Amino acid sequence: MSTNTYARKKALQNEDWWAAWLGLFIFCLGLGPYFGMDLLGWVTKASVWIEPAKAFAPISKTIGLNGFTSLLVTFLFVLAITTVAAKFVGSNIKKYAIGFTIIFWITMGCLMLGNIAYIGATPDKTASYGIGWSLGLGEMGYIIAMVVGLIIGNFFIKQADFLKEAAKPELFIKIGIVVLGASIAIKTLDAFGLATTIIIRGLCAVVEAYLIYWPVVYLIARKFFKFTPEWAAPLASGISICGVSAAIATGSAIRARPVIPVILSAVIIVFVALELLLLPWLAQAFLFKDPMVAGAWMGLAVKSDGGAIASGAITDSLIRGRALRELGINWEEGWILMVATTTKVFIDIFIGVWAFILAIIWSVFPIDKNASANPGERNKVSAVDIWDRFPKFIIGFVLTFLILFLVGVNNPDGVKALSTGVNEGNAFRTIFFGLCFFSIGLVTNVRKLWAEGMGRIVAIYGIALFGFILWFGLFISWLFYHGITPPTV
Numbered sequence: 001m002s003t004n005t006y007a008r009k010k011a012l013q014n015e016d017w018w019a020a021w022l023g024l025f026i027f028c029l030g031l032g033p034y035f036g037m038d039l040l041g042w043v044t045k046a047s048v049w050i051e052p053a054k055a056f057a058p059i060s061k062t063i064g065l066n067g068f069t070s071l072l073v074t075f076l077f078v079l080a081i082t083t084v085a086a087k088f089v090g091s092n093i094k095k096y097a098i099g100f101t102i103i104f105w106i107t108m109g110c111l112m113l114g115n116i117a118y119i120g121a122t123p124d125k126t127a128s129y130g131i132g133w134s135l136g137l138g139e140m141g142y143i144i145a146m147v148v149g150l151i152i153g154n155f156f157i158k159q160a161d162f163l164k165e166a167a168k169p170e171l172f173i174k175i176g177i178v179v180l181g182a183s184i185a186i187k188t189l190d191a192f193g194l195a196t197t198i199i200i201r202g203l204c205a206v207v208e209a210y211l212i213y214w215p216v217v218y219l220i221a222r223k224f225f226k227f228t229p230e231w232a233a234p235l236a237s238g239i240s241i242c243g244v245s246a247a248i249a250t251g252s253a254i255r256a257r258p259v260i261p262v263i264l265s266a267v268i269i270v271f272v273a274l275e276l277l278l279l280p281w282l283a284q285a286f287l288f289k290d291p292m293v294a295g296a297w298m299g300l301a302v303k304s305d306g307g308a309i310a311s312g313a314i315t316d317s318l319i320r321g322r323a324l325r326e327l328g329i330n331w332e333e334g335w336i337l338m339v340a341t342t343t344k345v346f347i348d349i350f351i352g353v354w355a356f357i358l359a360i361i362w363s364v365f366p367i368d369k370n371a372s373a374n375p376g377e378r379n380k381v382s383a384v385d386i387w388d389r390f391p392k393f394i395i396g397f398v399l400t401f402l403i404l405f406l407v408g409v410n411n412p413d414g415v416k417a418l419s420t421g422v423n424e425g426n427a428f429r430t431i432f433f434g435l436c437f438f439s440i441g442l443v444t445n446v447r448k449l450w451a452e453g454m455g456r457i458v459a460i461y462g463i464a465l466f467g468f469i470l471w472f473g474l475f476i477s478w479l480f481y482h483g484i485t486p487p488t489v
Contacts, residue, residue, distance in 0.1 A: 015171045018085035020396030023178025025081065027400045030182065030425030033417040034407070038063070040424035043077075044070040046111045046141070046431075048120045050129050055112045059424050075104050078431065085171060092165055099166030103442075107145050107434045114141025135273070142244075142437040143266055149441020160442055167439035169258045173248055174393035176432035181400030182422045183429070184351070189408040189415050212472070213240030214354075217464045225456045230256045233358060234264055235457065239464050243268045243303035244433075246351050253355035253394065254362040262440040267457050271465060272304045279470075280311050284318040289327070291319045292481035293474075295336035299343025300473035301465075312340025335486030356394055 032039035041060025044067070049055040058070035065073070079100055086096045114120055120141070121134040153160045214236045221232035233254055238247030244265040251261035279301060283294035294315050302308040316336035323329045404422070408415045 012088045013090065014392065015085070015089055015168070016174065016392035018089065019171055019174030019393040020178055020399075022081050022085060023175045023181075023393070023396045024399060026175070026179055026425050026428050027182050027396075027403075030421035031418070033420040033424075034414050038420075038424075040421065040427075042070055042073050043424055043427045044074040045427045046108075046115055048115045048117050048125070048129070049112075050117045050131070052112075055115060056108070059427050071108065074427075074431070075101075075108075078104065078428070082168075082171070086166075086168070089171075095162070095165040097166075099163045103163060103166050103435060103438055106148060107431075107438045110145035110148055110438065111141035111430070111434050114144050140269070142434060143269060145434050145438040146262060146266065146441040149438040150444060151441075153442040153444060163442055167442045169262070169436045169439040169443070170252065172432045172439060173258070173261075173436040174252060176429040176436070177249055177252070178393055178396035178400055179425050179429045179432075180351075181397040182404045183426050185401045185404035185408065186415070186419050186422050189405065189412075189418075213464075213469060216240075216468065217460070220464060221460055225460055227456070227460075230254065231260060231457075234261050235460060237354065238264045238268050239303065239461055239469070241303075241347060241351065241354065243272060246354070249351050249355040249394075249397075250358055253359040258436075259440055259444050262437060263454065264457065265437075267454075267461055268303055271461055272302060275302045275465075276311050276314075280314040280318055283315045284322055288319045288322045290478065290482055291316075291323070291331060291336045291486060292339050292484045293477045294319055295339030296343050296477035296481050297474050298340040299347070300477060301470050302344075308344040309337070309341055312337040315340070330489045331486040332489050339481070356398070359394065 026040075029039045038060055041063040042058050042065055044056045045059040046056055047054060053067060056067040056071045058065045058067070063070075079097065082100065083093060083097060087093055117126070117129040117131055117134060119135050121129055121131070126132065126134045152163070217239045218232050218236040221227040221235050222229070227235065234247045234251040234256055237250035238244070238261070240246075244261075247264040247268065248261040250256075251258070251264075279298060283297060287294040287297070295312055298311040298315055299308050302311045316333065319336060320331050320333065323331055404418060408418055
């Protein structure tokens with residue numbers, strides 16, 4: 001067998017490559033609106049709901065499908081493309097198809113349950129659903145999926161063993177991350193149209209998150225809590241950068257066991273909910289005369305996109321209301337939210353870049369637990385070794401980002417059409433993330449879970465967040481935005 005033939009065969013058997021290819025395939029379909037074609041309008045979108053019939057609906061309102069039909073078509077599409085990958089990586093196709101069908105519908109049920117308005121609606125949206133309160137846990141569907149998977153995996157052993165043929169958490173999550181590249185590109189294109197001061201502030205947030213937060217959290221995890229690098233790196237990314245997405249991307253880049261970023265994600269989501277309930281009211285109490293500082297603080301402190309933006313929206317409303325009541329100033333709506341969003345966007349942009357850097361470091365240096373104990377062997381790594389260890393899905397992530405970004409820069413008028421396609425493709429990211437969480441629960445042994453250090457993870461997160469991240473982020477926000485106010489109405 002020739003070298004090229006062997007390389008091609010090896011690529012066809014590699015889940016990382018299939019994640020890149022399938023993510024790029026979805027991305028290409030999402031480009032349809034740019035060329036006047038709606039190729040993904042049929043894909044289902046999970047929404048916050050009061051009426052069950054509105055829990056799922058096609059993402060395009062003009063496609064002419066009801067919610068269940070859209071969900072069924074989405075299932076058949078995802079089943080088809082992942083079955084192709086499963087065949088080449090050596091799965092039993094019949095068992096995979098049956099198992100995936102069960103996993104998919106259980107996962108969709110979990111996402112639906114997590115999106116009940118009393119659970120998933122953010123505080124600024126409760127009135128629109130006709131309810132007086134909500135837990136505001138917008139990503140709770142993932143946690144429910146993981147818990148259901150854990151129950152099946154630990155109490156229904158025979159059924160779990162059958163489903164494990166289709167439980168491919170790494171494939172699912174990596175496809176989702178490739179699709180994420182396009183979403184971040186759209187955010188970047190939008191951010192470039194903002195005021196120069198806001199762009200500069202966003203760039204400073206990147207420096208803060210990656211050069212200050214990350215090494216400090218990593219040091220705490222390694223030196224004081226004795227975590228291995230396999231745990232410490234995703235933990236540092238999740239706390240310091242962008243929550244769930246950063247923890248997952250970093251875990252995949254360094255080839256950590258898939259259970260690690262999902263455990264971290266569960267902790268992150270709980271803390272995000274806590275921040276969402278606490279920080280906007282703190283901002284209203286102490287920063288209502290410095291509204292832009294408050295907005296930047298939300299973007300820096302809340303470690304998920306949805307949580308940060310929801311916090312920014314709530315803070316915008318609370319501070320403008322108090323300023324009007326007590327200061328007689330009617331600030332224009334949306335500027336506080338814009339600062340929060342822009343700050344978060346610039347932090348998000350570098351998720352793939354940071355994962356790439358860590359992948360190189362973990363390839364060249366034996367940092368993980370299987371590394372050689374002889375420091376003299378650290379640089380004896382060939383280019384082939386680095387390439388074999390390099391997570392190929394990151395290539396897909398970078399390509400989706402660069403292609404969309406370059407197209408948008410060269411044709412600004414087409415960004416709206418691109419955004420439509422990206423939103424359609426992004427619905428798949430929610431589905432693949434949900435499939436990943438359920439699959440992780442299914443293959444996780446709970447008795448070993450606590451032994452890995454869940455209690456220590458909560459302790460590190462609490463110490464890092466309340467010990468220095470919140471307050472250093474507030475200081476940086478004040479340093480750059482003190483004295484700047486929105487225009488008045």
